[in-house]
Amino acid sequence: GDFQPTTPRRQLDMRGTQLLRTSFEALPSQARLSTYATGVPKRTLMVNQDLANRLAEAYDWSYYKNGDILEMNPGFGLFTRAIWNVAKPRRHVLMEPHKKFIPIMEDFDAKTEGRIKYTSLEGYDWATYDKLIADGTITPENQSMERVNDSLLLFASMPNGATGEALAVQFLCTLPRRNWIQKYGRVRMLIWMKTKSADRLLVGPGGHTRARPTIIAQACADMRVIASPKDAHMGAFNYDEAAMKDVIETTPDDWRQRGDYTLVEFTPKEKPLFNSDFAEFDYVLRNLFILRATAMEKSLMMLGSGSDSLIKCMPSGLDLSKPVNAYTVEEFDQVTQAFSKWPFKPTELFEKGWTNDREKDPKGENGVVKNI
Amino acid sequence: MQRIAAARRRVLTTCSLSGKSVLLAGRLSVASSASVALRQTRLQSTTAASSFASSQQTIEIPKKTDDDFIIVRHKDMPGSSGRDNFTAKVRERSEAFSIYYACLATGNVERAKSILSRLHNVPPATAIKLHNQYLFTLVGECAKAQDLSLMTKWLDKMQKELDIVPNETTYAILCKGALGLTDKDMREMMLKNFAEMFLKNGGVLGDMIGQAGVYSVDDIKALIDMFGLSVANIKQGSRQVIADALAAAERQVSEDDVQNIAEVAPTKVSGPGMHLLKQSLAALIDPNYSASENEARIPFSMLESYERQKILEESALDAAVARWKHDHETTVNRGKLNPLKKSLNALLWEWHQALVPLIEDEVRRCKEAQKNTTAASGADVDRLAYGPCLLLLSPEQLSTITILELLRLQGTGGVAEGMRVARAVLSLGKQVESEAQADMLKEQADNGILVGDMKTIFSNEKAFALAKAKAKARAKGDMATPDTEWRPDWPHTLRARVGSVLISLLMHVAKVPNEADDSVTGEKLVEVTPAFYHAYQYSNGKKLGVIKMHPALMRHLGTDPMRGNVHPRLLPMVVPPRPWLSWNNGGYLRAKTRVMRTRDAPEQLLYLKKASDRGDLDLVFAGLDVLGRTAWAINRRVLDVAVTVWNTGEAIASIPATDTNFEYPSEPPPDCDPAIRAMYVRKCKEVAHANQNKHSLRCDVNYKLEIARAFVNEKMYFPHNIDFRGRAYPIPPHFNHLGNDLCRGLLVFHEGKELGEEGLRWLKIHMANVRGFDKASFSERAAYTMENLEHIFDSADKPLGGKRWWLEAEDPWQCLATCFELADALRSPNPEKYISRMPVHQDGTCNGLQHYAALGGDIVGAKQVNLEPSDSPQDVYTGVANLVAAEVERDAAAGNSNAQELVGKITRKVVKQTVMTNVYGVTWIGARDQIEGQLRDVGIPDDRAFVLAAYVTKIVFSAMKSMFSGAHMIQDWLSDAAKIIAKAHPIDADDDTNMTAVIWTTPLNLPVVQPYRKISRKQIKTNLQTVFISNPDAMNEVDVRKQRTAFPPNFIHSLDATHMLMSALATSEAGITFAAVHDSYWTHASDVDKMNVMLRDAFVRLHQDDIMGNLKREFEERYKGYKTQMSALADSAEGKAVLAQRASKSRTKSTEADVADVADVADVADVADVADVAEAASPTSAVEAMFAEEAAPKKNKSVKWWGDLVFRPLPAKGEWDVQNLKQSQYFFS
DNA sequence: TGCATCGTTAGAGATATAAGTAGTAGACATGCC
DNA sequence: TGGGTGTCTAATGACAATATCTCTAACGATGGA
DSSP states (O other): OOOOOOOOOGGGOOTTOOOOSSOSOOOOOHHHHHHSOSOOOOBOOBOOHHHHHHHHHHSOOGGGTTSEEEEEOOTTOHHHHHHHHHHOOSEEEEEOOOGGGHHHHHHHHHHTTTSEEEEOOOTTOHHHHHHHHHTTSSOOOOOOTTSEEEEEEEEEEOBSSHHHHHHHHHHHHHHHHTOGGGGGSEEEEEEEEEHHHHHHHHOOTTOTTOOHHHHHHHHHEEEEEEEEETTTTTTSTTOOGGGGTTOEEEOGGGBSSOSOEEEEEEEEOSSOSOOSOHHHHHHHHHHHGGGTTSBHHHHGGGGOTTTHHHHHHSOTTSOTTSBGGGOOHHHHHHHHHHHHHOTTOOSOOSOOSOSSOSOOOTTOGGGOOOOO | OHHHHHHHHHHHHHHTOSTHHHHHHHHHHHHHHHHHHHHHHHHHHTSSSGGGOOOSSOOOOOOOOSSOOOOOOGGGSTTSSSTTOOOHHHHHHHHHHHHHHHHHHTTOHHHHHHHHHHOOSOOHHHHHHHHHHHHHHHHHHHHHHTOOHHHHHHHHHHHHTSOOOOOHHHHHHHHHHHHTOOSHHHHHHHHHHHHHHHHHTTOOHHHHHTOTTTOBHHHHHHHHHHHTOOGGGSOHHHHHHHHHHHHHHHSOOOGGGGGGOOSOOTTOOOSSOHHHHHHHTHHHHOTTOOOOTTOOOOOOOHHHHHHHHHHHHHHHHHHHHHHHHHHHHHHHHTOSOOGGGOOHHHHHHHHHHHHHHHHHHHHHHHHHHHHOOSSOOHHHHHHHHHHHHHHTSOHHHHHHHHHHHHHHTTTGGGOTTEEEHHHHHHHHHHHHHHHHHHHHHHHHHHTTBOOSSOOOOOOOHHHHHHHHHHHHHHHHTTTSSOGGGOOOOOOHHHHHHHHHHHHHHHHHHOEEEEEEEOTTTOOEEEEEEESEEEEEEEETTEEEEEEEEOHHHHHHHHHSOOTTOSOGGGSOBSSOOEEEEETTEEESSSSOOOSBOOOSOHHHHHHHHHHHHHTTTHHHHHHHHHHHHOEEEEOHHHHHHHHHHHHHTOOBTTBOOSSOOOOOOOOOOTTSOHHHHHHHHHHHHHHHHHHHHHHHHHHHHHHHHHHHHHTTTOOEEOOEEEOTTSOEEESOSSSSTTSOHHHHHHEEESSOEEOHHHHHHHHHHHHHHHHTOOSSOHHHHHHHHHHTHHHHHHHHHOTTTSOOGGGGSSSHHHHHHHHHHHHHHHHSSSGGGOEEOOEEEEEBTTHHHHHHHHHHTOHHHHHHTTOSOOSSOOOHHHHHHHHHHHHHHHHHHTTOHHHHHHTTTOOHHHHHHHHHHHTTTOOHHHHHHHHHHHHHHHTOOHHHHHHHHHHHHHHHHHHHHHHTHHHHHHHHHHHHHHHHHHTOBOTTOSSSSOOOOOEEEOTTOOEEEOOOBOOOEEEEEOSSSEEEEEOTTOOOOBOHHHHHHHHHHHHHHHHHHHHHHHHHHHHHHTTOOOEESSSEEEEEGGGHHHHHHHHHHHHHHHHHSOHHHHHHHHHHHHTTTOEEEEEEETTSHHHHHHHHHHHHHHHHHOHHHHHHHHHHHHHHHHHHHOOOOSOOOOOSSHHHHHTSOOOOOOOOOEEEEEEEOOOOOOOOOOSOOGGGGGGOTTSBO
């Protein structure tokens, strides 16, 4: 009720200040957030409060009324505000390692009676989660695999570029392994990522952007697009229509780094769609997708020496003349199972050999001693 | 310039104080001035036919006056205009040349003709070569048809349609054609006819007859008769060759004048005869050979040895196959046998048997594809592109090369059990190319064609210099590379095509038996599975095409004898290498070897060729010849021990154990924390890596022992070449004295010398050195050895059965060798009379810093690296460590907590690596990593090591700076200069890319060109996969950063290389045996004292000159007229001057510009006054403060302009006098 | 026969691939924005 | 034009990413004039 935004100074340019329903410190306009300073991390960083508000209203938070919301990289905190205003979650933890945002974070911490908690720990770091659990900042419960875990929800904005990509895949890999936060059961994840990345996870059999992460994601989670640029996914091949209902529209201007971003909801499946050992499944995918547009027949050669005998092991139902990227999750599973039984399969499934390593020369010729 | 000239002369004259080198130098200068004269007369006589000048590019050569260096202007660089259009068309065109030659060589004249007709815009110098080769090919055909019309018609076409002017070689070839006519009248008529045409064009008959690479001795005789000439009429460059050849043809060669023999009549060897020679090579080429214990070493004459080397090089591929066959037969004869136990060679034989027909098939299809050019399926189009190259060699040759090469490449490129496809494909293609080239040279020799390029000059040591000077004089003529011998290098794309075809064929047929358990039934399965397979690896997310070897095959490679599996071009020679006559002429007998290892940099090659042509490299060549003439032998007793160890499979002194691999860690549960899983994967990779290293080490030892075994009774020689900075390396890669401790332990000088009193002392010191006891004074070292005599005898008597004292040494195998030697010497009745063959090393103590200190005249530094006489050796590492330790203690006393943790922990070892790499320009961060590792070893906890390392590193750097202040300033100056140069643009450059490389000339006149440029690569489709390769001919933008950071170390290395070669030349004059590993010089124990004097003398001579001054003057001269972007603050004196100048210039030009410029200046002036008026607002909340404007810091405006290159003045040189070093006994020790 | 249009194809250029980022700090290039 | 941002960090011997998609230019065929 007694919210009083500070008087805007000339150089603060608060003309477009977005009105808020709660008394957090005022933020400058969208335009200003997009440009105001340097040293802001490159990541999925929202600057449009309105988008945040629309999302907060559209999403059903009630499932988590007794749970924790764990937000990674809140940045300007637009979402945090929006969710607060809409749902006032029981507990909302902000992992924001970047110093730039400290004032905003501390503002949240100060004005929500401890329901929004700020930590400078890095969401990227696995150890962070152990720490948060150990000190009781979040209290996830072990829950049955029959239902979606309601004690924890992860809400993450990914770093841009390679790091973000990698992180998303790593998160996905925790689903079949059931480690990290997934050891508590089916913990749902809402992840903001580049639309292209999301697209790659959603594309169906035959789509040429299919890749290893596609198969893992589709095998382990039900995906739903919550927000995305208009028409962004129209070009994608063989799309799952169900994933695309009631999509909230985003525009490039909503972001600090202009571009297309998509919010995807990952709801872990009760059981992955494959029965193979994940290490083998992963190996098979990784190697088959090297020749992703090539017929499976040929691509099987990537799995090891003497793959003629492997082809003989393949179940008769499989159409080996189809290209790799036309295979479904279930078909990959069949291939993996055959691979698993193949007597001449490689003994180690990880890449050997250096390429980037120091001290690669074992001979120590020439008397030059490196790294004594 | 004057001073440089003087400097060069001094080096030259002092190098040739007495004896042979005077002769050599004298001869050389005579020869070169003669050839200059020759060139001039020729130019006069050929003004009518302008294209007779044979230079390929139009490069302005500065007038040669002995003291200027080579400068090639930007616009004259090949490829400087059309760089980086590595498009399909360009690729096709560059391949076309090679295909053309291949077609001619394989009798596909029609296709060659059509290629030739489709090539446009060929530079005239190249065009005439192409056409000459075409005519040359027609000679045979015309002889068969007894009709020259094909040739004459073509000549007509050349002249009338294509506007190509025939040269001497053209007419020589025409006459050769005419000589093939049997009808006497016809023949003479045609000859007269051609001769007339030639004369009309201003030619001189003698020159034509002297044309290299065309005629045989009989041809020449016939021509001389025909034209009524005498040998004296033949042009100077060739006269000697021809005279010798004619003389040689007349009579049986006798041993006495071997030194004068050109390669003419290979069959006329007197003495033991060919079969004996072959037999004597049994250890190397006979499959049935098994080493008998004490085989008598037959003394061979030089000529016989030469024949042996030739046999070795020519028959080795066959020999490999013979050995495979032999091993296969023995396994078969041994009756039924487990296929899993087949020996490697037996497998190779099977592959070879299967591969040859496949290649034959492919060759047939290539031929068909050429016939019906219309039915162009994709594969057939490809076949057109590589087919002719496959035809150059027999299917057997191709198969053998393919198999050998794939085996050799195992483990390269960081691939665990295999190799990179790109490497394999290119490397194999290159092998095929050089084999084809060797074949061509052999064929020419077999046909008795005289090649100007002397194949060899073999002689006794005394006559060597004379013979070489003579040969050199010949090479100086135009006989360097005759047109008929010139071949363009195959483009990488072509190599890749050829390589990929062969590899994919091999992959089809090469099988290996393999065993596995059926995971379901548990029964043993045996399958015959491909030995190689094509796969991909990910490295850093990039796909990497690899050829993997099956584990079953890998097991063989680590254990089976490699007999017959080393390509002879990779072996030591059994005669002294051919002396270096020019940049590509020397070394092995049959293979074209280059004197410099270049990095696909056309610029390097260009400078090298020019220098070689001008005779600038004579001293470098002479130095390399000295290294090549050092004869080596295998240390039999060390070999015996090594072989025993190898066979027992024990892990001893750098020989890893058989079949004991490191264990993989156990896998954590699937639901473990991702961090733990990541750790596990990393550990697995480390283990895999370690195992791979072990295996490759084992394969390497296998190769080495195999070669050593084969050469047990041989006298060996290592041909040497240089890297681009002039450092010398032996060419045989697997086994040489630069190799690891094992290699060095296995090698002794072939010649023995009586120890003498001093020699015995040096042998003892050497003992201490290889033990690692090398920080003490000489007398202490000798005493150390005497104290350990008991151990030494024990090691010598019972190397493996005794106490194994030698294994504790720093260099165990060399220690063992020394134990043997010392024990023998001391036990002999008179140790001083003992004949020793052991090389004794004298190592520069931190050689890089020695050169730096000498350049900088650092007194403190000079002491530290033993440039200054001292009673005991100084150790820089200890010196720096002490300095750092003192500083740390000071800080600790002052209360610095970091320092307090480190008190007493700063040892020599902590700083050693950093001090060593300082010369290479290690950065602060790199050094910190090194020191961090060391601190951990010293017991600093992991979590502190990082912080403390940062602290220590700072101190180490400042200590180095103070200790070697002069050196440091020079380092800075060098890197600064490099940056300026790399960013400099020639005045005529058309765009603003940095194209200028740092180039300098060493005191031995070697031009050094730094090759670092940005590489542009393209994907090239091959049979296996696409391959990512660069166009080696492209001149790309320089990599400024690399040019800069690499220049200081490269410059210093070019100096130490010079020092080494100067020392080599000096020792050679004195008749001392010499070998070197960069900054470690070796000789007989008895000669160490003499060598020590010479190498010091050489160092003094080198550094007496104003090296840095010369460099600066060279740069100023070389880069005269280049512009670089300069900048200065606008309000600095310099900036103001520029602005003023600009203003005045434009004022004279136009008033408008004037206004603008004045405004500009005004602007600049204003800036200084613009104070930041915006007052800082004080925000009321932290969030609000976030978005407050940061006040822009006041900036100084700067001015930029393009100006002449200005090199900073050289840092002042310190007081230290280089002459002092002559008295320093530990300078090299 | 000359030529406009459409379809095809070769080739050049772009992009994804994998996937822990620790911890520092200083220099230097970037045809940036 | 300059500041912010991204890259790299020990010399040489000893060089190596690739499959696939997208877009464009060139080429060829065809057909109507």
